[in-house]
Amino acid sequence: MTSTMSRLGAMMFLQFFIWGAWFVTLGTYLVQGPLQASASQVATAFLSQSIGAIVAPFLVGLIADRYFAAQRILAVLHILGAVLMWGASVATTFDTFAACVMGYMLLFMPTLALANSIAMRHMQVPEKQFPPVRVAGSVGWIIAGVLIGWLGWEQSHRLELTFRMAAGASLLLGLYAFTLPHTPPLERARNASLGQILGLDALRLLKSRSYLVFFLASIAICIPLSFYYNFTNPYLNDLGVRGAAGLQSLGQVSEVLLMLAMPFLFARLGVKAMLALGMAAWVLRYALFAYGDAGAGFALLVGGIVLHGICYDFFFVTGQIYTDAHAGPAARSSAQGFITLATYGVGMLIGSFLSGAVVEHYTTAAGRDWQHIWLFPAGVALVVLVAFLFLFRDKPASAAVAPSH
Missing domain, CATH: 1.20.1250.20 (MFS general substrate transporter like domains)
Known part of the structure; x- marks a missing residue:
């Protein structure tokens, strides 16, 4: 069980390292970087998170929870996400960048629920075992921020590298997810109504x-x-x-x-x-x-x-x-x-x-x-x-x- 908890903790670490690697400095990159975005364009890029949160129940509930093992969906979404993150790092226009980020968040936001589901399904006492695993995610976010500060990417105006770092971590988690404990769909999820x-x-x-x-x-x-x-x-x-x-x-x-x-x-x-x-x-x-x-x-x-x-x-x-x-x-x-x-x-x-x-x-x-x-x-x-x-x-x-x- 300790080995399983460590594997789940590594999953959470990467899950939130990816998010923290680019999301915190997104506004600065758009305003000060080569795209020279307006405040409204910054807001447009950030609202991709909200749209992803709205779409996530459809993707996870209608597809992942009913037909596929959660760890395989997690893997595929992160591998596809890695491609879009890299695309965002080389985008030369705001429209192209926004399309990459929107597509990415439509894939990423469902992975938050999937990661939680995978973790809890393999715990005997989730209310006691989940918090330490989830804390590994917060540590991942912290380390991403500290790493960006240590590398000085904000001062050197190289924040496009944050997207490439996130892309690399997303690819790593995508491949790692295939090795996670098998988490097949629950029978009650197959039979759930759209309203549920x-x-x-x-x-x-x-x-x-x-x-x-x-x-x-x-x-x-x-x-x-x-x-x-x-x-x-x-x-x-x-x-x-x-x-x-x-x-x-x-x-x-x-x-x-x-x-x-x-x-x-x-x-x-x-x-x-x-x-x-x-x-x-x-x-x-x-x-x-x-x-x-x-x-x-x-x-x-x-x-x-x-x-x-x-x-x-x-x-x-x-x-x-x-x-x-x-x-x-x-x-x-x-x-x-x-x-x-x-x-x-x-x-x-x-x-x-x-x-x-x-x-x-x-x-x-x-x-x-x-x-x-x-x-x-x-x-x-x-x-x-x-x-x-x-x-x-x-x-x-x-x-x-x-x-x-």
Whole structure:
């Protein structure tokens, strides 16, 4: 079993190393690289993640879960993805680049669910065995960021190499996936209805007022979240921060540390306090970014990045726990798929369009007015927080901590 866990950990490491190798610095490459993309074009490239998240249930649920072994689908998707990543690295026009990235994310986003499925299917006690395996993924993301910073690709304007690094790692994982434990389709997946596959049977959860408030708040809070993913790296590089991608990996370090403390915190604070603290952390993070700089205000930048653990774990992981408790065993999987589609799909899709428009609005010939740019998502997050505090009413719940995505 230890050998199996190590193999699954290696899978997770590569899975998130690939994502962290290019996604963090994508905005900087588009803005400062040879494509000289506008803020709206940056947003268009990032929304490929949201479209991939929306399409993923169709691909995994309708094809992979019904007809093919999960590890073989994982292998094929990553090998095809390697080709598209390499294509993105040599694209000379934004349209060609965007097509490669869109195609890639349509292939990559389903692999997140596939990797989780492969891991959990080969665990006797997933709630205890999965977190250490999933942490290997966070380590992979961290190492990718540190490596980019150490190699100095941001300062030397060689960020096209990040796509080639991701392509190499994707090819490696594709070949490695063929050696993973056999994970055939489940009989219940073959017989599942389209509604169950897409998580539509989880719509009944919205009959609960408290869950409806949580659901809408989850979509709304993903709007300011898009600003962080899309424009933090260009912002840090605009300020002249060296090794910005490596610095951003501190966010994943805090995520891992807080994940270990989640059982203790959740049992003592309860659902509402955890969710509210997560949203409040987004307000604080963007305020710190608005007033930080590469000089005397550098500590504010670091503080905003380190807050990622609270921003992500307190809201998204607590939300997974809350959803699990409301759904019950029968609708657990479909409910998790439903909330993921709503947040990473719908919420971040809206956020990607809005973030590009806001950055363009505050961009002049003199450059970007980052203070006003960051105050905008801070204000959105504050409105969501206040509305949540007034409208959300629910009894404290306790549950085992769910793994992050």
